[in-house]
Amino acid sequence: MKSSHPTIGGLLRSLRARNKWTLKQMSERSGIPLSTLSKIEHDRLSLTYDRLQQLSERLNIRMSELFAENEDVGTPAVTARRSVGRLSDAVRVDSKNYEYFYLCPELRRKRMLPSVARLRAHSLEEFGPFIRHPGEEFIYVLEGTVVLHTEFYDPLTLQQGESVYIDSNMGHAYVIGPDSQAATVMGISATDDDQSVIEALMAGEGAR
Template sequence: MLRRQRGWTLAEIGARTGLPISTLSKIENGKMSLSFDKLTRIAQGLEVDIGELFSSPPAGVNENFSGRRSITRAGEGYAIRTEHYHHFYPASELLNKRLVPIIAEVHARSLEEFGDLIRHTGEEFALVLEGTVELHSELYAPARLDVGDSIYFDSAMGHAYIAASASPCRVLAVCSGNEAHLREALSRKIASEPIRVSAARPPKTRRSASL
């Protein structure tokens, strides 16, 4: 357990994360479901990756085969409205994913409108689902992408998706790297509070976190 390994008390973790001791105790003992917000606050307070908060699997379990899966129905999921994107996150209840899928509606029509380029760790694959977009980056000339076109790039390189057609523009982006860091990078452009699509269901995980 991370807390005991570092010799911390629940009170010390509470001071680092801003969470009540009672809440931390319930999380540690598997008596409370973990929201993304709580996980992010704990990981940031302890300066660890979210994946380090979870207990090791029971003896005899193959760590390379978890068997987990997630089905996201139409109208379900986690959505964030930003000034230049409408982001939709499928499989939002799965934590510590190696890949982060995002369906983005692109609204900005120029770099001036978009503002500062986005940078985040990892790599990114993007496939245009609707409309025409231009991917601007700090190392390459703008790449014009039509429906069915795709691109793979280093997402630590500053980049921006710009709408290049009058019709709606949608992109499926699949990002590697830390999901919390990715959302933090994107949140700098948030124009409104994160929302859940009305049909979405909250996470049901009961795994205990190793605080």
């Protein structure tokens, strides 16, 4: 009966599939001859620790990634995390251009960073330099009209109930639209490091 435990060959196949490499491309990247690599993937040969270490260096990945199974295999881990977001419990960050309320602050290492922000600037000149930070973000207009300025696109006007999804590494600025006195948005930033986003925003705007 075939073992259900992962093998080096199976893990290498999964790694190659995740990166969409052909067997030849994997051979060229790893320095392992094509015929040898084929035997390893079919569990007819194995690799010593030294060869595995050499393989990770040649592929420029951590050793742990070599032993990471395909995400489709098995049942995803359940963290059972839950946090209710209330403005009264939010972390308030006061900056020149926004009044931020970061929700669910008790959760660390979040994959998403939810917030509500009240805009202050009425023009790009008043806003100042663009903001940039790691990750991607989704913005939904809760109140008023918002104009999004970015370094690669023409200004985009968003009405109440409209939204936008952008690459946060791209310089950007949200300002109050000319027909509104105030504007409020809900934002969700997706990042591997929630703290780095807050630090970048605070550094970029002289936040308190």
